[in-house]
Amino acid sequence: MTGSYPFLKGHGTRNDFVLLPDHDGSVHGDLAAERVRALCDRRGGIGADGVLRVVRRDDRWFMDYRNADGSVAEMCGNGIRVFARHLVDEGLEQTGHPLLIDTRDGVKNVTVDAGADGRDGRVTVDMGVPRLLGATRVAVGERRWDAVHVDVGNPHAVAFVDDLADAGPLREAPDHDPERYPDGVNVEFVVRRGEHHVAMRVHERGSGETQACGTGACAVMVAAAEADGAGPDVDYRVDQPGGPLTIRRTEGGRVLMTGPAVIVARGTTDL
Numbered sequence: 001m002t003g004s005y006p007f008l009k010g011h012g013t014r015n016d017f018v019l020l021p022d023h024d025g026s027v028h029g030d031l032a033a034e035r036v037r038a039l040c041d042r043r044g045g046i047g048a049d050g051v052l053r054v055v056r057r058d059d060r061w062f063m064d065y066r067n068a069d070g071s072v073a074e075m076c077g078n079g080i081r082v083f084a085r086h087l088v089d090e091g092l093e094q095t096g097h098p099l100l101i102d103t104r105d106g107v108k109n110v111t112v113d114a115g116a117d118g119r120d121g122r123v124t125v126d127m128g129v130p131r132l133l134g135a136t137r138v139a140v141g142e143r144r145w146d147a148v149h150v151d152v153g154n155p156h157a158v159a160f161v162d163d164l165a166d167a168g169p170l171r172e173a174p175d176h177d178p179e180r181y182p183d184g185v186n187v188e189f190v191v192r193r194g195e196h197h198v199a200m201r202v203h204e205r206g207s208g209e210t211q212a213c214g215t216g217a218c219a220v221m222v223a224a225a226e227a228d229g230a231g232p233d234v235d236y237r238v239d240q241p242g243g244p245l246t247i248r249r250t251e252g253g254r255v256l257m258t259g260p261a262v263i264v265a266r267g268t269t270d271l
């Protein structure tokens with residue numbers, strides 16, 4: 001790929017993404033990891049936690065998500081809200097009815113509410129049924145914690161801590177069980193803030209510490225609701241440095257995540 005091409009910049013609770021329109025796949029094809037790294041570079045590039053390529057696949061929109069290091073991940077919760085906001089803003093889809101968006105973790109049902117000015121309406125995503133896969137351990141330096149393995153389409157380890165500062169600067173991936181997580185893991189550190197109210201930090205596989213993680217917030221909610229013995233249809237507030245998300249687990253165990261999604265810029269680049 002040579003020459004300049006269009007991009008957009010957007011974020012969901014300050015988990016930020018470069019969007020690459022590529023509807024028929026002719027612009028970027030199989031996106032090279034080095035291009036993703038260049039686009040996500042916060043000094044030499046546009047800067048983002050990940051890239052969302054916008055492409056048609058089998059008569060649906062497919063969210064081709066990549067982490068900032070160029071690695072591929074199954075699903076991105078904040079990203080799919082921004083992806084859906086983009087489709088609506090461009091008139092490619094309408095608000096108010098479920099959009100079926102394809103991902104590497106299957107098709108997700110996403111509803112974009114028309115915001116006050118169409119920019120900041122809330123977006124609700126059916127994230128499917130997260131799986132609780134037992135106890136594990138994570139560590140940062142000399143500090144170790146029990147954690148809960150939760151699969152949200154992508155892998156998570158959720159550790160309840162006394163203080164979010166206990167996790168330290170989180171400049172490196174926390175130590176984890178390589179046999180349980182052969183492809184790496186997103187690690188969340190959580191404190192209680194009240195009934196059905198938690199706060200978290202996350203070190204994301206392939207992106208480092210981010211200001212928010214949608215799949216991570218769902219993993220945290222499920223771990224907390226399980227520990228609380230909470231019944232279905234209880235809204236949990238999950239606070240993150242980038243802002244709160246509302247997460248609900250339905251009767252059938254499906255998790256609905258609701259939060260903002262904003263497009264902040266459009267442009268062209270030749271990165």
Ligand SMILES: N[C@H](CCC[C@H](N)C(=O)O)C(=O)O
Nearest residue numbers: 073076077078154213214215
């Ligand atoms: N920021 C994303 C998570 C990306 C997951 C990725 N870091 C991985 O699983 O490797 C979210 O909002 O769910």
